[in-house]
Amino acid sequence: MDTKMNIAIIGGDARYLELIRHLTKNPQMDLTIIGYDQLDKGFTGAKQAELEDIEPSKLDAVIIPVPGTDHRGYVETVFSDKQIQLKKDWFHSLKSGCIVFSGITTPFLNEAAGEAALQLVPLFDRDDVAIYNSIPTVEGTIMMAIQNTDFTIHSSNVIILGLGRVGMTLASKFAGLGAHVSVGSKHQSDLARITEMGLTPFTLDDLTTHSPNCDLLINTIPAMVVTREVIQLMKSQALIIDLASKPGGTDFKFAEQRGIKAMPAPGLPGIVAPKTAGAILGRVVSQILTEHISERSK
């Protein structure tokens, strides 16, 4: 019996080159890639194709780009001029049990997968992916901090807001560079962990007592926390980097008025380390599919 999985990758950016490379190494996977016609060299072990060429009913897994689809089913194709649209019909024609992977999910995708009773895996929702991705995110933040200040990270006063998956990595890496790191959180257990890490904890309510002395403020909390009151008290040369997903947690308008540089910084992993970011996805997709195969074969 054939246990090979038929997988189609439809669209994607630089990260997906590494994802493809990763999956082609797995002998159990039969890979077709769509939306890569502009690449000059192919991938050993992956067939290039057009959407029309493949039979949805034979696919075990479909991997669509990180941002999912737009509201009409179009997917991002960085390496092709052709537009690719995945209609609801198409999802319906997929084999039952076919898994659909994306980075984040969108209303259209939720509906399409829901109606077709397919398992949708928005990879970025997974804790492990979020933690692995925190690494390139933090390196991107470090790069921005070095580029946008005239002082060193070392010896500077850095405030990090939130000790979640990204916040934890930020805290340890900025401390590793010699910054004086304070971390604000609403959780008592976070304050304990921050203390154990040798950093300075504070509750978010006390942010205004810490912000006046801060050189670099990095926010990871997806809620309005870097308010007018907080910014008002900051030094004019201080830098704010807001990592939280749109619209961020900073009153950007007020920061501009006050003359304080405040930068949103979306999508850092894909920008600073597409290869690593793709490898992360490759590893996790590979692991999920392998578990799937081993369960199926029981």
Added chain:
Amino acid sequence: MDTKMNIAIIGGDARYLELIRHLTKNPQMDLTIIGYDQLDKGFTGAKQAELEDIEPSKLDAVIIPVPGTDHRGYVETVFSDKQIQLKKDWFHSLKSGCIVFSGITTPFLNEAAGEAALQLVPLFDRDDVAIYNSIPTVEGTIMMAIQNTDFTIHSSNVIILGLGRVGMTLASKFAGLGAHVSVGSKHQSDLARITEMGLTPFTLDDLTTHSPNCDLLINTIPAMVVTREVIQLMKSQALIIDLASKPGGTDFKFAEQRGIKAMPAPGLPGIVAPKTAGAILGRVVSQILTEHISERSK
């Protein structure tokens, strides 16, 4: 209106000396201590008394020793020869709203507090306390590792099982000392965090592939994980330290047969750093009571 809280500390060990010192610093607390008659010098700000002297109905909080009570209500009194018994009646006579603190809870204590409708706070169940306590726990583990091996922690292969509150602290501190640290966990998100920390992750199922090369194995998982199979493969000079609460997660008997030193290590914080351990409790009790006062006064 008097907002001072009447607090009784009944029994306790060296940790409670620091706890007492901590609470006496808080002007909002009126402290009576019972079971400390053998101390040569008193505490400024705390009254020594006998159990009979105090009026339970006037108490806002009662702090009993870390281990709670035994099945008849007796509490540990390291600094007194007198036996102190807290009967269920006594709990009933406490003021409604009185908070009862202990380290861990016991069946008797659960019943007594439950029947009297009192709030029982087993401090060690709190995430923040567990994280703060992980610090002296880990220092105790380091001490044991140095004492019980003829090699350095630096450059040795250390396996840590579990990346919970203690496991995380173990991992960072043993890595800080220069050990080659591998951490086993069943959670994918733990494996990601371990990777981010620069350490070697493995799933618990693979423990037997890592144990043969291990010099020091430290367990924090309260389940039988260091089994006969795992021990069988270990080097005879390796050391096992089991931190998990009784009965631990190690087949101690088999380790002995195999000639491998395996040590349970209960209660390290109270042993290696009673002052710090007491300060941790003092800080948290103080914070809980302060919140209580501020809520009461609303």
Added chain:
Amino acid sequence: MDTKMNIAIIGGDARYLELIRHLTKNPQMDLTIIGYDQLDKGFTGAKQAELEDIEPSKLDAVIIPVPGTDHRGYVETVFSDKQIQLKKDWFHSLKSGCIVFSGITTPFLNEAAGEAALQLVPLFDRDDVAIYNSIPTVEGTIMMAIQNTDFTIHSSNVIILGLGRVGMTLASKFAGLGAHVSVGSKHQSDLARITEMGLTPFTLDDLTTHSPNCDLLINTIPAMVVTREVIQLMKSQALIIDLASKPGGTDFKFAEQRGIKAMPAPGLPGIVAPKTAGAILGRVVSQILTEHISERSK
């Protein structure tokens, strides 16, 4: 008696703004700055002047730009259109005992100071300055590494050549970011220190056994060490950053032929952190002059 020192700063770049700010804070220093006419706002506590306005015979110290002078005595003036030339005569007219500070020294400067019997302090030759400067140097290197690769520093294989003042800082900071760091040196004691730091040591003779696996190679040795043989074996996606002073220690030409990106990276502190770089100079100049004053007043 007046113990105030007359100090002239003649030319300089962004770093010197911070140097000036630093020295103006010292009430014992009377500061004249030359070559800053294009700045819109002045410095409280420093007088702007032209070279002709000052009396060399009254100066206790002269601070010229980091690169010293060119072979005819011209100094760099980033904040002025006017050209400033310090002739040998001018040095002769300085007070005996006047100290001349620069970053590095040049043949002209050596001669001029030598003939006039003046103490010349090339600040970058000092061990303490080199170590402080290693911090912005390393942050600049980190920025370049993030910008010029598509993978993360974390988990990548980084080779550092030399464990001198810059090499030590590189090693600890790249390790702090989670790289697998190997350091090559010819000194046995360096290999021991690298081991103690938890990193992988190797003797320079073994560089070719480590280079094939390397993702990022950073050189600090001012001698031809990254030779054709070393580069030949490297991965084509690897990056070489050469920090050693001109001409560096890399066969750049061969790297280009091989299609491996190899970048010289001069003057990083002034580029990525002029404020910190200036503060370093300010602190050290301040300390040297203060010692001078206290000795003079004995």
Added chain:
Amino acid sequence: MDTKMNIAIIGGDARYLELIRHLTKNPQMDLTIIGYDQLDKGFTGAKQAELEDIEPSKLDAVIIPVPGTDHRGYVETVFSDKQIQLKKDWFHSLKSGCIVFSGITTPFLNEAAGEAALQLVPLFDRDDVAIYNSIPTVEGTIMMAIQNTDFTIHSSNVIILGLGRVGMTLASKFAGLGAHVSVGSKHQSDLARITEMGLTPFTLDDLTTHSPNCDLLINTIPAMVVTREVIQLMKSQALIIDLASKPGGTDFKFAEQRGIKAMPAPGLPGIVAPKTAGAILGRVVSQILTEHISERSK
């Protein structure tokens, strides 16, 4: 031609068991061990013998115990009841070119080797050995600190005096455990390195301004630096650990009067990690002899 080296190990403690194990692994070495008759099991690859049995004129290297000899040539024999004396005559009868290894040297040994024109290698004088040995030294210090205080190293104020080979390791490891580390040194370059490490630097002259706040003071400077004035100001619960070689750098008598615990701590590597300490010696002896062979065969 036979390139095998004849090596005799004469006397020694637990460290030498590992040294022997190390050298027997080298096929180029022919090993005779003297003073190990009480060991129940032998070493594959090493011959046990009495001093009388061996021919000094055939030896290429002689390894005597770490403390060298006493003033009459007696060496320490932990694993034998027999006394072993190495007379000056005996040294004279050694082959010209024979290398004599010990840990430290003694007047007798200097004379004996000098008169016989032999190369004496006191291993502990080597920078690399001192740095490797600093690792078990620091672990021993950590153990003592945990055992002799009732607070955690984490969060405590630790002063380290001297940033030499031991001081550097102390600083990084105590910082790794979460202590607030300050380091005192007389060298400006040390103060810069301490700053780079993220620790607090101070010049030794300022020790009295730092000692009042200190919980743990560790000295590595072999000169009287922890004076009456310094101790006078310390907290009574503070602990002093003096690592400097006899007589140390602490006014122990005054510390006792003041009721402050002050502990000399000689020979930590041999106590806490004899196996590692022996491996360090084995590695270095092996390397020196291998270089010797390769030079001889040129």
